[in-house]
Amino acid sequence: MALGFNISELRVLSEQLSEKLNLPFKHMTHSFFKRRLSQFIEMHGIRKVDSLMEQLDNEEFADEFCHFFSVKTTELFRDAGFWRHLRKIISEYYSGSNFKVWFPDVSSGEELYSLMILLKELNSHTRATVIINNTSEIGCNKIIEGQLSSKKMDVNAYNYKRFEGSHSLEDYFENSEDGLKFDISLLEKITVKKAGIEVMPDERCDLIIMRNSMLYFTRDYHQVVKEIVDKSLVSGGYLCLGVKEQLASPYDNRFECIDVKEKIYNKFKFLRD
């Protein structure tokens, strides 16, 4: 059990995992890494670190491990105020043009589906190129399959009502054996990359949605990610963080926070791309 590890043992293990799986385990916050590791180890009845490392040589097992570290519990239209503001931005600035959206770390489908519903209701879904990164094969497949648990549908419907959507949320889902299935016709043009947060899209994007992705990483790593985000966003583009996240001060001269409550940032237009 991870509870038996001391701080330095956990640090060594996180470095080994980073090297083995090419993902930033060593940059995860201590409490998060310890918690997830201990849950995974308990779930699989693993008693020794050596045994874990050995099992990680198996590709499927390694993929499951990476998938487990991705926090999947969110809601459709979580923070409805954010989605209302995003709708306003898209309808004001991108309604007549093609535009690109990047999700550097989509853990589960809800944020993506929320965006696609928003775009569909603005009739902008065909003009948007959407790229998503997810760290595991399992995660990528689940998102594209559109499966959603029906358990959270009450919360989702309530959020959608607060978002003031123009349809009924049920219009975008059909019943399936495993719960609900999202209208996958809205996902046809999505580019899904099995990749970590550091793998940038080929071209700069107009909008980057990265809400609550950085919560699980250290402050030092935030700087790395912010540079990646800055490089991947066009001047004048928008960056969306979680409502309790913030950009560090060195970025004050590159971004303006246009919504303090919902943490929406606008990259200054005069900056050279």
Added chain:
Amino acid sequence: MIRPKYKAVVIGGSAGSFSVVSKLLSQLREDFPLPVIICLHRLKHVRSGLVESIRLKSKLEVIEPNDKEQITAGKVYLAPSNYHMFVEYDGTFSLSTEKPLNHSRPSIDHTLTSAAYVYRNKLIGIVLTGANKDGAKGMKDIADKKGVTIIQDPKTCEMDTMPKSVARLIKPDKVLSPEEISKYLNQLAI
């Protein structure tokens, strides 16, 4: 200057705890030398209102921290709605959207347990009135690390399930009324 014996106070509460927390903060000394970390069960969709209400009577500054915010002595930190709040070894908070624990996000157990691992025997843990068992496991972790454990006297609780759940797992160091808790903290933190 005398250094306080403890490094932090962590408080959990649910049904009926708002008025207890308000009163407690109004009675803490203005120069209270420790951070006060509070996790209350709250409505997930209502992001504003609670911290503003708690601020009204508090002599100390009350903040809903952002992710990775530094923990500072003499400030009160309230777990934001719909996020778990953890204490990290580097003296910051980490927030999380992981699944609810004990049907709660923020979960008191998560906050208390993380604080127990960081502050160990320099932590004062308090569980107030509430209607479920969230906080009991966290208080056990504080007790295991030799921190001080206090529960609100069940006789003074609007709902006594929460402090009684703690008492079923451990023998708390103190069972106190809200007035006694603030008095005790004012003396203990010196």
